[in-house]
Amino acid sequence: MPVHPSPSPASSPALHLAVALDGAGWHPAAWREPGADADRLFTAGYWAALVAEAEAGLLDFVTFEDSLSLQSTDPAGPDGRTDLVRGRLDAVLVAARVAPLSRHIGLVPSVVATHTEPFHVSKALATLDYVSRGRAGLRIQISERPDEVRHFGRRTAPLEPAELYGEAADHVEVVRRLWDSWEDDAEIRDVATGRFIDRTKLHYIDFEGPRFSVKGPSITPRPPQGLPPVSALASDATVYPFLARSADIGYVPAHDAGEIRSAVAALPGTPHLFGELTVFLDEQPAAAERRLQRLDAAHGAAYTSDAPVFAGTPAHLADLLLEGREAGLTGFRLRPGVHAHDLPAITRGLVPELQRRGAFRRAYEASSLRGLLGLPRPANRYAADPQAPAATASPAA
Amino acid sequence: MSKPLKQIHLAAHFPGVNSTTVWSDPAAGSQIDFDSFVHFARTAERAKFDFLFLAEGLRLREQGGEIYDLDVVGRPDTFTVLAALAAVTEHLGLTGTINSTFNEPYEVARQFASLDHLSGGRAAWNVVTSWDAFTGENFRRGGFLPREERYERAREFLDTAHELFDSWDGAEILADPVSGEFLRDAGPGAFAHRGKQFDISGHFNVPRSPQGRPVIFQAGDSHEGREFAAASADAIFGRYGTLDEGRAFYADVKGRLPRYGRTPDELKILPAATFVFGDTDAEARELAHEVRRLQVSGATAIKYLEHVWNRDLSGYDPDGPLPDVDPEPGENTIALGRASVRMNRDPVAVAREWRERAAAGGLSIRELVIETTARQSFVGSPLTVAQAIDALVQADAADGFILVPHLTPGGLDAFADTVVPLLQERGVFRREYEGPTLRDHLGLAAPRALAPVHG
Numbered sequence: 001m002p003v004h005p006s007p008s009p010a011s012s013p014a015l016h017l018a019v020a021l022d023g024a025g026w027h028p029a030a031w032r033e034p035g036a037d038a039d040r041l042f043t044a045g046y047w048a049a050l051v052a053e054a055e056a057g058l059l060d061f062v063t064f065e066d067s068l069s070l071q072s073t074d075p076a077g078p079d080g081r082t083d084l085v086r087g088r089l090d091a092v093l094v095a096a097r098v099a100p101l102s103r104h105i106g107l108v109p110s111v112v113a114t115h116t117e118p119f120h121v122s123k124a125l126a127t128l129d130y131v132s133r134g135r136a137g138l139r140i141q142i143s144e145r146p147d148e149v150r151h152f153g154r155r156t157a158p159l160e161p162a163e164l165y166g167e168a169a170d171h172v173e174v175v176r177r178l179w180d181s182w183e184d185d186a187e188i189r190d191v192a193t194g195r196f197i198d199r200t201k202l203h204y205i206d207f208e209g210p211r212f213s214v215k216g217p218s219i220t221p222r223p224p225q226g227l228p229p230v231s232a233l234a235s236d237a238t239v240y241p242f243l244a245r246s247a248d249i250g251y252v253p254a255h256d257a258g259e260i261r262s263a264v265a266a267l268p269g270t271p272h273l274f275g276e277l278t279v280f281l282d283e284q285p286a287a288a289e290r291r292l293q294r295l296d297a298a299h300g301a302a303y304t305s306d307a308p309v310f311a312g313t314p315a316h317l318a319d320l321l322l323e324g325r326e327a328g329l330t331g332f333r334l335r336p337g338v339h340a341h342d343l344p345a346i347t348r349g350l351v352p353e354l355q356r357r358g359a360f361r362r363a364y365e366a367s368s369l370r371g372l373l374g375l376p377r378p379a380n381r382y383a384a385d386p387q388a389p390a391a392t393a394s395p396a397a
Numbered sequence: 398m399s400k401p402l403k404q405i406h407l408a409a410h411f412p413g414v415n416s417t418t419v420w421s422d423p424a425a426g427s428q429i430d431f432d433s434f435v436h437f438a439r440t441a442e443r444a445k446f447d448f449l450f451l452a453e454g455l456r457l458r459e460q461g462g463e464i465y466d467l468d469v470v471g472r473p474d475t476f477t478v479l480a481a482l483a484a485v486t487e488h489l490g491l492t493g494t495i496n497s498t499f500n501e502p503y504e505v506a507r508q509f510a511s512l513d514h515l516s517g518g519r520a521a522w523n524v525v526t527s528w529d530a531f532t533g534e535n536f537r538r539g540g541f542l543p544r545e546e547r548y549e550r551a552r553e554f555l556d557t558a559h560e561l562f563d564s565w566d567g568a569e570i571l572a573d574p575v576s577g578e579f580l581r582d583a584g585p586g587a588f589a590h591r592g593k594q595f596d597i598s599g600h601f602n603v604p605r606s607p608q609g610r611p612v613i614f615q616a617g618d619s620h621e622g623r624e625f626a627a628a629s630a631d632a633i634f635g636r637y638g639t640l641d642e643g644r645a646f647y648a649d650v651k652g653r654l655p656r657y658g659r660t661p662d663e664l665k666i667l668p669a670a671t672f673v674f675g676d677t678d679a680e681a682r683e684l685a686h687e688v689r690r691l692q693v694s695g696a697t698a699i700k701y702l703e704h705v706w707n708r709d710l711s712g713y714d715p716d717g718p719l720p721d722v723d724p725e726p727g728e729n730t731i732a733l734g735r736a737s738v739r740m741n742r743d744p745v746a747v748a749r750e751w752r753e754r755a756a757a758g759g760l761s762i763r764e765l766v767i768e769t770t771a772r773q774s775f776v777g778s779p780l781t782v783a784q785a786i787d788a789l790v791q792a793d794a795a796d797g798f799i800l801v802p803h804l805t806p807g808g809l810d811a812f813a814d815t816v817v818p819l820l821q822e823r824g825v826f827r828r829e830y831e832g833p834t835l836r837d838h839l840g841l842a843a844p845r846a847l848a849p850v851h852g
Contacts, residue, residue, distance in 0.1 A: 029577075031572065031574070031579060032574035032577060033574070036574070038572040038574065038579065039570070039572040041572075042514045042603075042604055043514065043515075044483065044484070044514075044515045044516075044517075048484075067602070068503065068504065068507075068602070069599065069600065069602060070586055070600040070601075070602045071602075077599075078583075078600050080583040080584070081580075081583070082578050082579060082580040082581070082582065082583055083577050083578065083579060084579055085579055086579065086580055086585070086602075087565075087570070087585075087586075087602055087603060087604045088602055088603070089510075089511040089514055089515065089603060090476075090507055090508050090511035090603075092476070092477060092480075093476055093477070093480040093508060093511045093512055093515055094480075094511070094515065096476075096477045096478070096480035096481045097480045097481065097483055097484055097515040098484070099481050099484070100431070100435075100481055100484040100485050101484050115501070115504070116504065117499065117500075117536055117537055118537075119455070119499075119535045119536055120474070120499075120500070123473070123474040123477075124474040124476065124477045126473075126474070127473040127474040127477035127478055128477050130429060130430065130431055130473060130478075131431045131473075131477065131478060131481035133431070147599050147600070148599075150597060150598050150599045151503040151597055151598075151599045152501050152503060152504075152597065153595060153596045153597040154501070182471070187470075187471065189420060189421070191421045194467055194694045194695075194696045194697070195466045195467060196420055196466060196467060196468060196469055196470055197464070197466045197470045197471075198466070199463060199464040199466045202457070202464055202470075211537070212536075212537040213534070214534070214535055214536070215456075215534035215535055216535065217457060217464075219454055219455065219456070219457060219471065219472055220429070220471060220472065220473055220474060221429055221471045298577065
């Protein structure tokens, strides 16, 4: 773990905090709230402002939600609703667009493994790591949606989750092998011999799987972090084998301590397990509840989610997060109910509260996302030196 | 009455992976670090260029069964670097080469629509095709196309992407918090495409972008390539930077436009061009020769010859005469992954021609290669270069040029500081950007939308 400048009890490492950004916020009526900027959701300025706010709060990283279909309440296809945010920009491009405007915070776009090419994803994330100078991460997800299948026309629905997670694990394996396919010192620019690269330090990855095979090497040199961190939602226990094989960070819906403890026990090799929580924050507990009720009334239904919903004060939320830490979580990914309201409540309310308790950083202590997460830069799996630190020391490699 | 002066279009090609770049120059920087891209893009924008251009490669080149190690190797992902550059520039167009063979229309269309949103209307797509199994080994689709199908797929890929771009008309989003209507109606993004290459349907999930569609570029010199460009491109990379060849190409391509109901202004012809400056013309010629020597080392000359000979020539002295053996017949297996291996012609005939040329001029292998690959379009003092560019454009040999410097990332700086002011003084190049979008820079009208599919 990194050395934190703030005092913290030896037995209680500082928490890590991320926020999940999507549309105007996670409540379906979020876009109707004051300051929501709903007519600017497709502009760079909107996303840059959110990331600047998160960075001002010293958060570890932000994630950007994405999919290859129109948002819907119907898992089979579009729901025809006109009262909800519809449309999304490509998450990798949004992350790249805000990268030069930020300096410290990690940038973690979502990528659907089901219909994408691991070769393209690998070079895109490596490039995000270059343009952010070591702050890229990847959130990988699958898609079972039949309408998404029809957007690509290459496979037939229904797609089975077990197979899709197997394919996603292969996808991540290929992405990581491609990141490693250039050794760090492969570019030599040796004027005497006229060689730009040392070709013995470039490697074919020769991946063969049931869904695809990839030869390699990458066209993009190894990214600054070596292997940018990979994360995925631990929606339920059926996803654990995928997480164990493929993720540096798992997001666990933190309904109760029992669920957290069983996830922690089931995933001993995953470096980080973050609790997943949707939050509505106000200084008065009743105000947060009233705001949630007002949002529900505007929407015409009570908000439900695949993650637990918290409505209350930053101090109460801090209690809950520290309980999660006791149960074995290393951090949390918070979904702001309304970006315009709940993101500043996290950065200006929750963060100072955690800092007062010695449970959160007071300054960025590293320049890379791996550094912020206390993950060492992994050795290259193809490097010839047998004395090099073993890439297998971390499950990330 | 003389014709009014044509306005020149200028663009900057980031000098990536090839032997154009002199990587051994002490001033040569990284071709990967973002700082290099920022420097290059800001110079292009300072010079009021229309756009920055990125090429693409999807598999490292090989020669003789080994990864080619003499040229610059390693490049970033096109979309990602262009999106990041949108943050450090305000006006510069952002043109990316994206292959239509190893991508799917839904994903590429949403990446370009996203780039257009995130850059405020500055995205452009250079549509290229690939057909080789060598590159295919890096992709799910794995395979490749029969060569004769590549334009068919490219054309249908582009048509499909246009259907996706046009599936939102731009008026769908109300975002009215009072009425609670985010959308005006329930069906934005509906599309259905049934063709030989693609059979896809559903809803596109990126709203219409500032330019409606990215600007479309196309390269290619064949009849099919010219027809494809005439039918659907906004700009074409001309192949010819000389007066006579340029004028012939220009007249031919522009002459094809009426067939598609288009006017000559709707397709810009922009050849790629290199340049070398000096204070005087003589100094520039000397420098140009030095650059060529740096671009074509002895080892590079031998490797280049192997493309034609299709056999290992490593035993030959680059400062000696050309090989007297003939090229290996059959499919070229020595050089893999090159965009244009000179295989369109009979290798034995090429070898004979080169031998004769070398004998006549008393040229060594290296000298011959330097001569046959000469591609320095503009050599001279800044005034000579400005006059040459202007003369070619006014004579309808081109609408402008895509400049490829030989140095990364500072190779454009001198051009911006010396040639651009001379062109501005002549009244043939802008002093300020006329509008915010790349279509504005290129003088292109908003795209005519297809009839949307309702569903």
